[in-house]
Each structure stands twice: as structure tokens, then as C-alpha cells.
Amino acid sequence: MLRFHTAGESHGQGLLGFLSGLPAGVPVDSAYVNRELQRRQGGYGRGGRMRIEADAAQFLSGVRHGQTVGSPIAILIENRDWENWKETLAVEENPAARAQSKPLSQPRPGHADLAGCLKFNLHDARYVLERASARETAARVALGALAKLFLRQLGMEVASHVVAVGSVKLAGESVPFGRILALRDQEIVLNCVDPETEARMKAEVDRALKGRDTVGGTFEVVAHGVPPGLGSCGQWDEKLDGQLAQAVMSIQAVKAVEIGTGIENAAAFGSKVHDEIGYSREASRFTRPSNRAGGLEGGITNGEDVVVRGYLKPISTLRQPLGSVDLETKEPVKAAYERSDVCVVPAAGVIGEAMVALVLARAFLEKFGGDSLQETRRNYDAYMQQVRNL
Ligand code: EPS
Numbered sequence: 001m002l003r004f005h006t007a008g009e010s011h012g013q014g015l016l017g018f019l020s021g022l023p024a025g026v027p028v029d030s031a032y033v034n035r036e037l038q039r040r041q042g043g044y045g046r047g048g049r050m051r052i053e054a055d056a057a058q059f060l061s062g063v064r065h066g067q068t069v070g071s072p073i074a075i076l077i078e079n080r081d082w083e084n085w086k087e088t089l090a091v092e093e094n095p096a097a098r099a100q101s102k103p104l105s106q107p108r109p110g111h112a113d114l115a116g117c118l119k120f121n122l123h124d125a126r127y128v129l130e131r132a133s134a135r136e137t138a139a140r141v142a143l144g145a146l147a148k149l150f151l152r153q154l155g156m157e158v159a160s161h162v163v164a165v166g167s168v169k170l171a172g173e174s175v176p177f178g179r180i181l182a183l184r185d186q187e188i189v190l191n192c193v194d195p196e197t198e199a200r201m202k203a204e205v206d207r208a209l210k211g212r213d214t215v216g217g218t219f220e221v222v223a224h225g226v227p228p229g230l231g232s233c234g235q236w237d238e239k240l241d242g243q244l245a246q247a248v249m250s251i252q253a254v255k256a257v258e259i260g261t262g263i264e265n266a267a268a269f270g271s272k273v274h275d276e277i278g279y280s281r282e283a284s285r286f287t288r289p290s291n292r293a294g295g296l297e298g299g300i301t302n303g304e305d306v307v308v309r310g311y312l313k314p315i316s317t318l319r320q321p322l323g324s325v326d327l328e329t330k331e332p333v334k335a336a337y338e339r340s341d342v343c344v345v346p347a348a349g350v351i352g353e354a355m356v357a358l359v360l361a362r363a364f365l366e367k368f369g370g371d372s373l374q375e376t377r378r379n380y381d382a383y384m385q386q387v388r389n390l
Contacts (some may be wrong), residue, residue: 002362006139009130011085013330017139024070025148025373028063036145042188045205045343052081074209075142082342105327108335110316137351147361155246156225159358160349163193165201165217177224191346212319217313219349221356224253229312230363239299247355248310256311261293284388286355310352
């Protein structure tokens, strides 16, 4: 069973990621993992923090001589900003340092500040925001990169692109996978496949910046080469669309998730929604002229591309703060502001890729097992022969 979790605070010593259950023999290339971390840091509209950090993964266990060895993998990504927070976030109690740092007691509407203080019985939202911050997703991206390297060995690729920034939307039907994948070779601006739309998206970010505001949007993650049969219709929690929805919804600022064209399907008649079934004798496989189901039917992959969209609210740290209430005095105040991103949609897409890759890798290993890549591949090849023979 593939399992992962992360630890670490935004301005603490660093971020940690743990991954168990990846078979032995998966080639691991640190440069690839670090490139994924850089992709997460990029994009037009990122804030000052990204100029401080240069995220890089240190492998503490589980990878030797460029390959996984089957033992749990631990990764550390150091926070450069820790240098500036050593006192404020000291591990040992230090009354002098504490007296100097003012508690953050003006919770930001939309952030975890208030809900977290109520939950953990804290008077300083600093302790909540440190973990709630999207900085934590650097660890998820590093682990997701390992899941991608595993999936790649079995013929699968996961990529993302941005389909909307604020009110600016990419027009037209689904984008061929090759065009989305090609974005990887370019520096991320807004990660849109159409340069003209990307220019308008950039102008939307500029409008938000000028208005001292923030802007959300939509990213789409596509997984290509996924075999039919991952996930199950057996139980509610085995349905892969449900697992993907939870994984993508867990990304900071995501407030809605869509599989395929799920949202517009709800407003159309059935005859205009479902993807007709064909068969290619040449390829010995079932085919679909369209993929509105986003590669999932009954919670099971059907062999088409898996397509998942995440809808982001605008970042909740506002330069022009909204009204709030001081946690101590209960008097009306303006919400706290230190610094913030204006737009994080392309970065969220990179995080979405990581989450989708981790969920697919888990489902894949659940079905095919294997303690070594060779064993997993053997099991997978035999299954694919069975699929072709159906
Ligand atoms: C982030 C690091 C954070 C924020 C952002 C994401 O750094 P800092 O708080 O030091 O500016 O830039 O976090 C948020 C958007 C948020 O609301 O907490 C990162 O590494 O992605």
C-alpha cells in the first residue's frame, strides 16, 4: 500500500515528506524532483517568498545509487526563510524572544486562522497559519515527483495546464495531451496552452495587483496512458473519482473539483453527455470519440485520459484587508497582512499533478502489487493481455 504524509511549517526549519510502499528499482533522478519543485515555485503573480526560497529535495532514506530500494523514502526541503524566523518560532521557550513578537490576533477571512485558533485553543494565529500555508505543498510535490517517476516506468504521464485566471477562460474543447505536456519545456508564466489567452490572463493578474487584490482560477490535470480498471465500483471509498476529488480538494485554496466536463454535464441532456463506445481491432482496444467522463465511469478508470480540474478561490491574504475581529479584544479590526501571492493557479496545477500522480500510483499498486518494479510490471503486462483478450 502506497502511503505518504508530510510535516513542516512555512517558516520552520524545513518541510518533510515520507513515502512508503514504492517498489524497489524505480529510477530516481534528483534533478527531475528539483525541477518539479521549481515549477511549483514559478508562475506570474507569485509573492516575495519565492524570491527567498530555492526549493531542493534532500533524500534522507529509501534511495540509493539512483534507485528506490523498497524502504520508506524520507525527503527534506530546507526553508531558507528559517534564518529570519528562528527567534519567533524558537523550539525552546524563550520569554525574551516571545515578548518581542506580537501575537497574530487579527484572523484573515478565508484563511484557516480563526477556525484553527478555535480548534486548537490558541490565541496566536501564527501557529495555525504556519501549517495551513501552501508552503507545505512543496513536500507533496517532491513526493508526487516520485509517484510520477514510477508511473512513467509503466507508460503513464501526468501534466497540467491553466484553463482560467479570474474571468479569463481558455476557449474551446479539450486540449490534446501533447500540447499540455509541451508546456513542461517552457518557463511557467501562467501555464496556458494558448499564448493569446495567456496574455489576457497576465493582464488579469496585473489588474488584481494594481487593485491591491488577489485572483483565483482553474487548473486542469490530465493523466495519459492510464489502464482501464483502477479504482472500483465496489464500495464508496474505493471509487477513484472520489479519491481524486479529495486529493485535489485538499490543495490550499481549492474550493471545487470537477472530473471531465462534470459541471457543464449537469446542465445538458444525457444524449449530449455520455461518450459513445467504439472498438479498434488494430489496437485491440475499446475507443471513445469524446472523453466528457474524464476517464472515469463507476469510479473505475476506463482507459481514456483521466481529467481533473481544481477551482481556486483568490488567495485570502489581502493587501487591502477585509474586516475582522481581534481575538483578544473582540473589537473590529482589519485582517493581518504580511506579504502574499497575487495568483497561484499555475503552482496549484503543479501540486494537482503531484496529488493525482500519488492517487494513481496508489490505485495502481493496489491492483498490481509488487515489491520490485519488475514484479509490478510482470503483473501489469499479464493484466493488459487479459484486457486485450476480453
Ligand atoms: C507559499 C509560501 C508562503 C506564501 C504562500 C505559499 O510564504 P510566506 O507566507 O512566507 O509569504 O507565499 O502561502 C499562502 C498563499 C498562504 O496563504 O499561506 C509557498 O511556498 O507556496
